[in-house]
Amino acid sequence: MKNDRITLSQFSFSMFLSLLSALMFIKGKPSVPNLAAAVAPLAIDLLIVAFYKGGAPIAVKAALAAYMFAYCVLVAVSFCRFLYKDLGYGPYWGLALVSVGFAYFCSVKGIEPLARASVIISVFVFAALIYVTVLSLFKVEPEFEFDGFSGFSLPFSLLLPAAVYVLLYDNIIPEKKYIPYILFGILLAVIVFYYLLPDDKAAVGIFKGADGLLSAVLSVASAYSLSTCAQAVVGNTKKRELLAAVFLGAVFAAAVVFLYCKI
Amino acid sequence: MNISLKENINTLKTKTSGSADFTVRELRLRNGESVAIITTEGMSDKESLAISVVNPMLGCDPKKKRGEELFDYLVENVLSAGEVIPVDTLVDALRFSMSGFAVLMVDQSLRMLAIGVQGYSHRSVSEPESELVQRGSREGFTEASRINMTLIRRRMKTPDLVFETMTVGSVSKTELVLVYLEKKATKSSVDEVRKRLKACDIKTVLGSGYLVPYLEDSGKNEVFTGVGITERPDTLCGKLTEGRIGIIVDGTPSVLVIPHLFVENFQSVDDYSNRPYFAAIIRILKYISYFAAVLFPGIYIALVNFHPDYFPKELLKNIRESIDHTPLPLILEVLVIDFIYEVMRESGLRLPKVLGHAVSIVGALVIGDCAINAGIIGAPTLMSVAIAAICSYVIPDLYPQVTVLRLSFIVVGGMLGIFGVASLSAVVLVFMCSKSTLGVVYMSPLTPFSQRHMRDVFVRLGWKKLSKYEMNVQNLKGGSAYEK
Numbered sequence: 001m002k003n004d005r006i007t008l009s010q011f012s013f014s015m016f017l018s019l020l021s022a023l024m025f026i027k028g029k030p031s032v033p034n035l036a037a038a039v040a041p042l043a044i045d046l047l048i049v050a051f052y053k054g055g056a057p058i059a060v061k062a063a064l065a066a067y068m069f070a071y072c073v074l075v076a077v078s079f080c081r082f083l084y085k086d087l088g089y090g091p092y093w094g095l096a097l098v099s100v101g102f103a104y105f106c107s108v109k110g111i112e113p114l115a116r117a118s119v120i121i122s123v124f125v126f127a128a129l130i131y132v133t134v135l136s137l138f139k140v141e142p143e144f145e146f147d148g149f150s151g152f153s154l155p156f157s158l159l160l161p162a163a164v165y166v167l168l169y170d171n172i173i174p175e176k177k178y179i180p181y182i183l184f185g186i187l188l189a190v191i192v193f194y195y196l197l198p199d200d201k202a203a204v205g206i207f208k209g210a211d212g213l214l215s216a217v218l219s220v221a222s223a224y225s226l227s228t229c230a231q232a233v234v235g236n237t238k239k240r241e242l243l244a245a246v247f248l249g250a251v252f253a254a255a256v257v258f259l260y261c262k263i
Numbered sequence: 264m265n266i267s268l269k270e271n272i273n274t275l276k277t278k279t280s281g282s283a284d285f286t287v288r289e290l291r292l293r294n295g296e297s298v299a300i301i302t303t304e305g306m307s308d309k310e311s312l313a314i315s316v317v318n319p320m321l322g323c324d325p326k327k328k329r330g331e332e333l334f335d336y337l338v339e340n341v342l343s344a345g346e347v348i349p350v351d352t353l354v355d356a357l358r359f360s361m362s363g364f365a366v367l368m369v370d371q372s373l374r375m376l377a378i379g380v381q382g383y384s385h386r387s388v389s390e391p392e393s394e395l396v397q398r399g400s401r402e403g404f405t406e407a408s409r410i411n412m413t414l415i416r417r418r419m420k421t422p423d424l425v426f427e428t429m430t431v432g433s434v435s436k437t438e439l440v441l442v443y444l445e446k447k448a449t450k451s452s453v454d455e456v457r458k459r460l461k462a463c464d465i466k467t468v469l470g471s472g473y474l475v476p477y478l479e480d481s482g483k484n485e486v487f488t489g490v491g492i493t494e495r496p497d498t499l500c501g502k503l504t505e506g507r508i509g510i511i512v513d514g515t516p517s518v519l520v521i522p523h524l525f526v527e528n529f530q531s532v533d534d535y536s537n538r539p540y541f542a543a544i545i546r547i548l549k550y551i552s553y554f555a556a557v558l559f560p561g562i563y564i565a566l567v568n569f570h571p572d573y574f575p576k577e578l579l580k581n582i583r584e585s586i587d588h589t590p591l592p593l594i595l596e597v598l599v600i601d602f603i604y605e606v607m608r609e610s611g612l613r614l615p616k617v618l619g620h621a622v623s624i625v626g627a628l629v630i631g632d633c634a635i636n637a638g639i640i641g642a643p644t645l646m647s648v649a650i651a652a653i654c655s656y657v658i659p660d661l662y663p664q665v666t667v668l669r670l671s672f673i674v675v676g677g678m679l680g681i682f683g684v685a686s687l688s689a690v691v692l693v694f695m696c697s698k699s700t701l702g703v704v705y706m707s708p709l710t711p712f713s714q715r716h717m718r719d720v721f722v723r724l725g726w727k728k729l730s731k732y733e734m735n736v737q738n739l740k741g742g743s744a745y746e747k
Contacts, residue, residue: 010710010711094678094679095683101690102689102690105694112697116704119709119710120696121692
């Protein structure tokens, strides 16, 4: 295992990209269950971090790794579905391969370059979001509609920071500056708020508009979230935990897909 | 080494296989003792040799001194050369003579002396063609390492400036000069560079580029390089003040600088001579040009093939018409144009200047204009490649990387659309972020972000502000691997 060290701010940017990719596959209306679904995982996040910061038992680590593995599978499947069904995009298999290749490449390179890259990618994502918001203000209507695993993705996406944080705890360098994290938290809250108001024009513009640019950025974020998870699981769990995680994760993912198909 | 002068001379002749340029001048002193001076034809200055070595020895009277006693007498009382280096082995004697020294051998003595009378012909100092500046020095490095050392010393009259010589190449025995500022470059970094160069097992070093893979942290030939190259002494001096280490390779005017950051590719000497606001505009222009050079044809082909609705209607109509009238698929068309452009560039570069102009005319008029009129290629497609080509000239240091990446983005954009372009961008970015040289991250100070060091990245602050904080590359975040 590489002795990579990343800063807390780099970690925050990584998580921002991962959450953004997860939000792409969410579909829902503003409702009390959705609000609860958004708030509950945040609270669980804090509890996980508080309890297991740096010293989670092997069983917990394996469970977290399994959870992330399942998340990876869901993101990969959702991404292909999104390209094929929602966008009618021809070479979706090629892109799926590129995403997997990217995830593997990043896993080999280690969490450090991945975290560094997240800062620059986030800058471009912010620029894209601003651009799309401006478009939406000028009433540029979106062309495509998002579809995905409905509310199932939400707990996954919002539980992700805690799981990755616990697994990567030894690699993360704490920083004294808190303001970036407060701003980051506000940004996340805004994203969730907009998600819960899909009928709002501006929100539609941000998450559903500008077909080419935003979806391209989201695809990067998607591949990125796969890589972060893959690296956190592969690079930070022992072989025995990893095997257990893969098994549990596969079962978990299969159950989610099964439930989705049933519904 | 043998005590007999004759034996030693015979051994050297055998070692050089009777090479025509191996010269032995045997002298008999007044007391009848034999000495020999070994030189290599064309490497030594004959006038200096005669004045400081041959004439004094023929004129001296060593009385009954012989062997070691005679050797000491000649060194202390007779030779008037300014530079003398003791030599112990015949291999070293040959190396010194082939570097332009005259090697003195005395019969019945086991010691030798290399006398500095170098005088080989070399190109005079001239303006480097690859790094032209509007306001700044017109001097560039030459092939002779000693002259390059002088060019640096003239600009840095400080005892901190250290030159260290060493040789690489088991066959070529190429002389290298490590140059650094002792108070700026960390000892561990210098030790690491020295170690890597000593471990270099290459047989022949004919250019500075031969050593680059040996200096990289990864040791691989990657797309981006953490070792910079400059032909300008003022640029090198600027880098040295930031804690970098220079490597002068004898026989080439390109000096290596290590470590080298991504942002340095967008800096030039003129930036520091011009007003800060103008320098900032030029810098930002360079960054935009870099992205355009790499991405423009790839994004163009991706949008035309997969997302045509992204174009304004009138423009889309023109593009569609042009594509409909050309026989090749768009991806192939872009690749063919890019290929032709690279061929023309390469031929223009290697040919004499007069013929180079002819190639440009043929390229622009015959291939460009006629191919469009004949309907072989489309004007918008040609324009997209041409814009990328022109933009790539703005950042010449990154030309090889831009060429490779542009081709990759054309293929990915043509096959996978804008998603493919975005994904490949992320791969390239992670790859760049994973790179480091001497422990200094290639992408710093962009990431790991350092606000302090950003004052000379996208914009250059005025000298009054810039001089308040001394930049040292080893102080960048993540750059401490070889510091302790």
